[in-house]
Amino acid sequence: MLDFLPLRLKNQIISSFKQLYEVRIRQDNPTTVKGSNGDGLKEVEIDFSMTKKQIEEVVFALSNYSIYTVEQSLKQGFITSSSGERVGVCGDAVVEKGEIITFKNFTSLCIRFPNQVVGCSKPFTDNVDDVKTCLVISPPFHGKTTFIRDLGRVYSDRFNKNVLYVDERDELWANGKFYLGKRADVIRNATKSFAFNFGVRSYNPDVIICDELMTEEDCKGVNFALLSGVKVVASAHSNSLENLLKKQEISRILKNITFENVILIEDFKIKKIYGEKDWLNCFSP
């Protein structure tokens, strides 16, 4: 854990909280750590600032000293460490022909720690007797990835379904850090559109779990799987159903998809569960 950081900083961070959620490192500024000791989420400031060179060394270490291995994720502004932490990087984007080819001159890092909360989907799964096609929505950092990971585990272990995790950013499996179920398969680092096609054609899953629908292509993948008779559990960033549907890039496809349940997560808890009727009503004139 955090082996890519200077040892002194690593020790200071680890000793800050029992449960770490987020660390922010900014060039020539104190490091901030968000975590919990079982008494709610807190933030502390650590008197350790990193130079630009140190931050670049951290990025190099994060790539296992091989930037080419993280080229694709770096283009999207993050690197997943070998122990599963997702590290967002800020710096100058290098653009070629209108496309970001990499980042350079790193100035800050945002380390997020994936957490597994076994049983967090219980309030939902206790009331269902079979796999449901679900859309899980929440703002960032409110626990939707944790929720869908647990939902997948329940579908695998309790309902004995073959569960395929589409783990584009290596957040669900987190380099093997988390148990995903005895009938779980994981396709990592592939785009969602590829993974949905691959899954349906080659892996015969009962349910596909995927995180963060962001683009029209992602939603098309979900639609393809559903039309092929495979259940899907997906997540998306939003604080309400209404706002989600205002996202033009995904709502055009989403309105063709029928989710049996839409689950709104807030502060790591289920805030509201919408049924199929609620979902369809959103699109009625």
Added chain:
Amino acid sequence: MVKLLFAIVIIPLCTLLGRNFTDKYFKRLNYFEQFLNFNRYLKQNLLFKRENLVNLLDFTSSCEDFLLTLSSFKTSILLEESYSDIFIPDYVEQIDREIFIDYFSKIGKGNLTSELDFLSSFEIVLNEKLLKIKDNNSKFSKLGQKLGFAVGMAVTILII
């Protein structure tokens, strides 16, 4: 009979000693050949498996000095030590030593395209150096062996 036995022993012994004096030429050749193999290995990896560099440093080689170079490079990156501490054997000339240190300080830091370009251009440099080394070897490496043989013969003739 004793003199003949002495001759049988002294001539190969002197030849061997002479060869040892010029052994660095052979070692240098072997070291550069292993370097070239390693560079090709990195290129192949980039084109297909794209494993990380640290794993690739467990490269198998018949040249112990080259293995020492790789293990000291691994230590340098893992412990964030200076690249100038990387072990390069004495028989490698200063100018080549600097080129190798520069090589180690650059690999792993680029994306696929830049990494491939770098390794390809380095391969050209290494090939040119290997040609020169082979040329030098043909001139000097046998010299010690021949001189050793001549000394052995001279000693034998003097004694007989």
